Amino acid sequence: MAAPPSTTRWTFLVTTLAAFMVSLDNLVVTTALPAIRTALDADLADLEWTVNAYTLTFGVLLLTGASLGERFGRRRILGLGIGIFTIASAMAALAPDVGTLIAARAVQGLGGAMILPLTLTMLSAAVRPERRGAALGIWGAVSGLGVAIGPLVGGAIVDGWAWQWIFWLNVPVGLILLPIALTRLAPARGIAQRLDLPGLGLITTGLFGIVWGLVRGNAVGWGSAEVLGSLAVGVALTVAFGIWEARTAHPMLPLRLFRNRGFAASNVAAMLFSFGMFGSIFLLAQFLQTVQGFGPFEAGLRMLPWTAMPMLVAPLAGPLSDRIGGRPLLVVGLLLQAAGLAWLAGTMSPDTSYASQWPAFVISGIGMALFFVPIANVVLGSVPTNDTGVASGTNNAIREVGGVFGVAVLAAVFSHQGGYASAQAYSDGTSVATWVGAGVVLAGAIAAAFVPGLRRPAAGPVAPEPASEPAAPEPVVREPEPAPV
Template identity: 60%
Template sequence: MVSLDNLVVTTALPQIRTDLGAGLEGLEWTVNAYTLPFAVLLLTGAALGDRLGRRRVFLGGLAVFTAGSAAAALAPSIEALIAARAVQGVGAAFVLPLTLTLLASAVPPERRGAALGIWGAMTGLAVAVGPLIGGAITEGVSWQWIFWVNVPVGLIALPIGLRALAESRASTSRLDVTGVALISAGLFGIVFGLVRGEGHGWTSTPVLTSIIAGAIGVAAFVAWELRVARAGGAPMLPMALFRIRGFAAVNATALLFSMGMFGSIFLLAQALQNVYGYSPLEAGIRTLPWTAMPLLIAPIAGPVSDRIGGRPLLLAGLALNAIGLAWMGLVLSDHMSYGALVGPFVISGIGMALFFVPVATVALGVVPEQFQGLASGANNALRELGGVLGIAVLSSVFAARGGYDSPASFIDGTRPAVLLGAIAVAMALLSAIALPRRGAQPTSFVDDQPAPVHADRPATETVGASAAG
């Protein structure tokens, strides 16, 4: 549910634009207001779970998400919708990392790879089918019901979670409040400047100030985390992890992949309606050659990943994604037939499945076991952040070269933006080449780095359950 809401609004954006009088900036924030707090607070949510109880924080996040969904459905203006989406994002950040923690705790070690593969595939599928489900609901009822459908799911899941989930926490978990504040302010400043840049001028004082202040905030976060580690404390994200080649590579890969893919889907889902005249449901159905591929490929890719390792699948998936997006960018025109998009849709869909299935297992496998939770949390956070940046950057390219004035203008902006998305995914492929091959042992990065210790089980048995989820 929380992964679905990343892109479930994309096919509803034309209707939201009409009903609430939103411009491009408002539509960007309809998506980014969800993904930005989601990305920034993922590590925080999992750290709170370790300290206050994972089941308690998971169910609290689910309640916040459900309340935010109801508020989004009732939103009378684009500003109210953006605020409600931000509440959803906060709740999602407390839910998603703890699903991985709770799953890893419940599954025996010998079945953990398969379980994490299923988790990754379901997460990827939820992201992929978002445009279809959003289109079907928007046309069948109204765009508000995209959010209403979350409410009964949340209300049913809460009592089930209270009954079925076991409580656990970590004995030494501490929340890095300063780190949370610095990274939150830094990322918000950068994204806020990127979203407003085209409309207000890239050299305008508010935009430049926002981007520069955001960059300073991110730099201050890195400096603070290094200081905490040197003092023997528990940083939210140990910077020493990035000295592990595989850890740096898998996170750069996730960030760049999400930039290219999310930003492209944001524009292409609108193009099917604004340019080619399809209804929301028709647009969603026509994305099926793209979005249905994870459903078809994931059951095959999971066992293959267990046999040959995740790296070959990641490389193949990223290559196919880059080819598919480049193909789309090259053939897009305002008078083309839908059939011209089927081929690149299928290729990109297969590539998406091959990426999502093994990425969680790869992220956990490149670090020592006691730090696998940190690896998982960082990878999820950077993947969400990549989506935020992708929508902001590709929308800026779109606004600079085109707009909503006519179908031809929309294509003029979408074509270079999608090609930039293809370049981002190609850069992700280059990053993934640095991943260690199957059989390589996880690298120890510093001997004096404190490992997460858990009250409910020894640290050596922990997978995906550290202070980062």
Template identity: 60%
Template sequence: MRKISPAVWAFLITSTAGFMAALDNLVVTTALPSIRAHLGGGITDLEWTVNAYTLTFAVLLMLGAALGDRFGRRRVFTTGLALFTLSSLAASLAPNIGALVAARAAQGVGAALLTPVSLTLLTAAVPVARRGLAFGAWGAVNGMAVALGPLIGGTIVEHLSWQWIFALNVPIGLALLPLARLRLAESHGPNGRLDVVGTGLASSGLFGVVYALIRGNSDGWTSATVLSGLVVGALLLVSFLVWETRTATPLLPLRLFRIRTFSAVNAASMLMSLGMFGAIFLLSQFLQNVQGYSPMTAGVRMLPWTGMPMLVAPLAGLLVDRIGGRVVIAIGLAMQAVGLAWFALIVTPDVSYASQVPALIISGTGMALFFAPVAAVLMGSVRPQEQGVASGANNALREVGGALGVAVLTSVFTAHGSYASGQSYVNGLTPALWVGAAAIAAATVAILCAPRRSRAAAAQPIASGEPSTDAADSSPVPVA
């Protein structure tokens, strides 16, 4: 029997854990009507079952990368995996909506610890010549998890119960823990100090802004709660940026954003998540609450969207070799924007499923073209010693985009519609979809701002301590 190589073990362990973490972003969406019926709560409470996860995930990702550099990436990975597993069990046993939201927040902390170090652990295990393929496969697996969330969640809810969405993480996590300890090599980063102040400022600021967006329509946009959240949150985020320019060990090295490719990929990732997460959150409920489909049937009906990444991702790799990652990502984003705009044009309470299929296929193909090459393009834009924090920054901004997407699109929805009737739901859904399409169109413009070709990250000047501003889609080099 052929022995499994360390690179294959690293891919299997990190991609499986990453799949679980990415899946839990949207796996709950098709379960929202069932959770609402069982635990109660309105749309604001349902938003928090999604945003409690994405928000803690987002604001702690860069801290997870820093902890991996300081205490060891394998150690932080296993700690995060253990916390994610335990909090998944707590979510499955939640007796009320408050307990579920708290468990989801703890899941986000666990995901924030394991996700950023996954890519650096994989980088260390895979030979240089095969890293492009490994990053593409890792990105495709994570993208597929996000895409398949509604289908998997709907199937589990219909045949088991919503609690099993979280309970199924437990045996997988327990199986991965010993494998991670035995099969992953320990490594550390060059920076052993932690930016506690920066973490606190970023976390508090993002929480304030997202909380205000969620409460805006229910409390009133001029209420003290909402205005204080927006103002204080914005001031804390500005303070975070000022602090990061002055501290010797920044949580987010702002100098990386001088690299055009790095900035373009992160802007595109954030805007794409804003549009996509918010749209899926609302469309999955449209299929159940308005068109009357069961949770599993709703997930199956979304399969032309969610299943396309499995078919298109391998082709995306071939396209990257021919025309470059920047162009493939731009095409994927443009297709997602077209797909959401199509939905916005055709959606009515009784719109036929056949009319929805083209929009679903276009959106799914675009999602695959985005997720497959984005990790390789990102990691190739920075020096080896910066890959850990680069991965953490990208994942953090993508999760921030997801949290903002659910908050912003739901605010647009509640300003124009409600759950009162099918037509009322569509009245809110339509402008929300247009906002989502506009965000992803902006992401397309952002990625096109990246340079076409330039020097490899390995060739960037090191003596000055500053990265080049024109690093682009180059192959990653070994992690130091």
């Protein structure tokens, strides 16, 4: 049963604004990285953790955040998530050093993981079925807008005030949303789910170990005990997580879903896409400032052809996806994204002008849009209806983890090939790293080709002609048998 109209309106307001706030923090920090590096005397590894501390905790804890809401009440956990996110934003704004900033970003990710999955669940439950599609469409558009304008908002705030204000911006929003969420939203809960705490511990520690080794490799040596030990322990714990999830009765990540070719292929493509995209944006946003000399706002504005293109292309790509299926759009989108990154990598130099780059940003943006439009339908359409919630959460988590590895690996390539010493060094490192990103996205296009094509309803057999009884004085017409569905 749908919620009363007043509750529905409040639910729509809280869930869309909360989703926007969380989505914005995915990329809002990218154009502020040069200012943070200068203000807090941060090195490349510090900047990586400033981004990855948020995306790693956010991605790993998404499924747990959804489970907490089902077990302890969606309204309660959503309110707790908003409170944690707000406090962590204030901590980040007040951070006196980069270590405190990284810790605050990790806590932000925890809050975001409790917010985002529940906003979708609560909005879906509050809206009448005939209006649900439109409401969820607006929710998705607002979330996408948060990602798209993140670099622009971050650049504008750094230019107009200071980098700390990209975090202060969340505080009044959180303070307004929290009391509304706790008093106006329905206190619904779903089916209580047992938390997979061993699985959570294994995957969190395992991914942290792998990322730590990748981030520290260039600084202390790839053959050092610290790096080799960190990578070995991380891989071992990640493998142990897979073994545990295959055997436990209540897994946080049901591995049986990956037996479906469409689900497995689309998630591999999603991870490789995020790897190339987030890793490249991490470096290219700084290239616009460090090498080309643009201010933070100017850099964010010049990235709009890439990050905001999905808002223009999605309305056209959506109906096309319904007609031809998701696979062609996924493959073409990833090919365009790879082509755009290859263009940028091939023209990267200290003398590169923005005029030679913006077509590549447009191509990448169109590719991003063609990927984003069908991916959710492809993932959800490949699993039974009762698994759609965990399938959606799994896909979001895999994309976030892909972004974490993208930033870590491409930054390691950048550091090995170049650095911040000069414009030439930065260009050299960014060029090689972006080539790697393009190759990874191209591999994602190959994975997407294994997604099953559109299945059209099969036509039923032709109904038999009405037969007549020859012995009867007047023929008795029999009704044709109905064609099977």
